[in-house]
Amino acid sequence: MANQETKHPYTSDFLAALTGIISQWTAPSFLENVTAREGIDLDSTSITAIHFLDRQGPLRPSALADQLGTGASNVSKVLGRLETAGLIERRKDEADARATLIHLTAAGDEVAAGFVRAGDGMLGELLDGWSEKERHLLTQLTQRLDGSTRAFASKLASSHSSSQKAQS
Secondary structure, three states: OOOOOOOOOOOOHHHHHHHHHHHHHHOHHHHHHHHHOOOOOOOHHHHHHHHHHHHHOOEOHHHHHHHHOOOHHHHHHHHHHHHHOOOEEEEEEOOEEEEEEEEEOHHHHHHHHHHHHHHHHHHHHHOOOOOHHHHHHHHHHHHHHHHHHHHHHHHHHHHHHHHHHHHO
16 A cells, blocks of 8 residues: 555555545545435444444533534534434533533434444444454554553653643
């Protein structure tokens, strides 16, 4: 992969392959097409919003906007579509009555379960023909990379926070 003719090729074949996978898996049309196989007809931002609500629990709209990397007006539109579809509901935050939390409804939970089924099905197809040993090794190494990535992200956040305090 690293030997592909690109303007700025990676020196690591692994990084080139991983970047390709991440780019493909996060592409809006890919997300929409994978979930459509479970009968789910949602735009990619709605898919991602439901994913975050399923994985992290109820969120304030501002926190969801941060997760989605978008602004308040765009997240408001997404939430409006999801609310109209009966997939989310807004509830008062019991810890702060001025705030609202976004919750998945039972229908939203079912859609989130459909995402898992879609992902499991996709992975089954991707790894078709792989031996159990290969699947196990891929899982172990990916889990190790995930742990290293999380530790690195924490280190970066801490370093960034320290440098911001020093500039103040």
